[in-house]
Amino acid sequence: PPVEVAPGAVHLPGWLDGDAQADLVRRCRDWARGPAGMRRHPMPRGGVMSVQMVGLGWHWQPYSYSRTLPDGTPVRPFPAVLADLAARAVGAAYGAPPGPGADPYDVALVNFYDADARMGMHQDRDELSREPVVSLSLGDTCVFRFGNTETRTRPYTDVELRSGDLFVFGGPSRMAYHGVPRTRPGTAPPSLGLAGRLNITVRASGLEG
Ligand code: MD5
Ligand code: FE
Incomplete structure (x- = not known):
């Protein structure tokens, strides 16, 4: 059953069955390959992110979206399967899919957490659209820290x-601070064959028609 953790923030445990999880893990392995594949992004003030990331539709790197990687490599296309998944996810969370006037879902960020990866508290504010962010978890369990809109x-x-x-994450929760202070290594369903955690977020960039 959906759990409303805060206004507009809806958690649906076990929304994807085992087959759907395995299908997405297989697709993530494919998206992670190649010149536009998964990498650790440098931070503007030094160091690199511990989470490995790949963008589909748009490349995100702290702190902006672009259509190519810094070296000019084109970004992988945004897959139709994720547009469909995002619409169904919004419907499951709020009881109605996005309306005809909603900004289209056009970007996915796939994050991989090894046993040591963490994500510090931050807001997702590089999108111009305020459509809800759809987040899917695969593999190891994590501790997700859901904060407030004022402080980290x-x-x-x-x-x-x-x-x-x-x-x-929609409505007033769209701009809440959040992070992943830890994962729980070894907790992935064995059938997935995944050592670590994958997170797929589907977003509307609001950046183009
Ligand atoms: C993750 N990823 O588990 C999370 C899931 C990221 C990121 O945070 O930026 O790639 S997305 C969680 C999210 C998105 C938008 C709003 C809120 C949470 N929120 O209001 O808490 O790898
Ligand atoms: Fe985030």
Whole structure:
């Protein structure tokens, strides 16, 4: 059953069945390959992100979207299967799919967390659109920290996200601070053959027609 963690923030545990999880893991392996594949992004003030990322439709790198990688490599296309998944996810979370006037879902960020990867508290504010962000978790369980819109500190709520869980962040929660302080290595369903955690976020960039 959907759990509303905060206004507009809806957690649907186990939304993807085992076959759908395996299908997405297989697709992520494909998206991760090649010159426009998964990498650790440099941070503007030094260091690299511990999470490995690949963008589909748009390349995201701290802190902007572009149509090519820094070396000019074109970004992989945004796959129709994720547009369909995002519309169904919004419908499952809010009881109605996005309306005809909604900005189209046109970008996905696929994040891979090895046993040591973490994501610090941040807001997702590089999109011009305020459509909900659709988040799917695969593999290892993580601790997801859902905060507030004002500060990157308390108050926050820690939620365990498991393989197959859907989380949709819309309305007032769209701009909340959030992060992943840790994963739980070795907790992935064995049938996935995945050592680590994959997170797929589907977003509307609002950046083009
Ligand atoms: C993750 N990824 O588990 C998370 C899931 C990212 C990122 O944070 O930026 O790639 S997306 C969580 C999210 C998105 C938009 C709003 C909120 C959470 N929120 O209001 O908490 O790898
Ligand atoms: Fe984020």
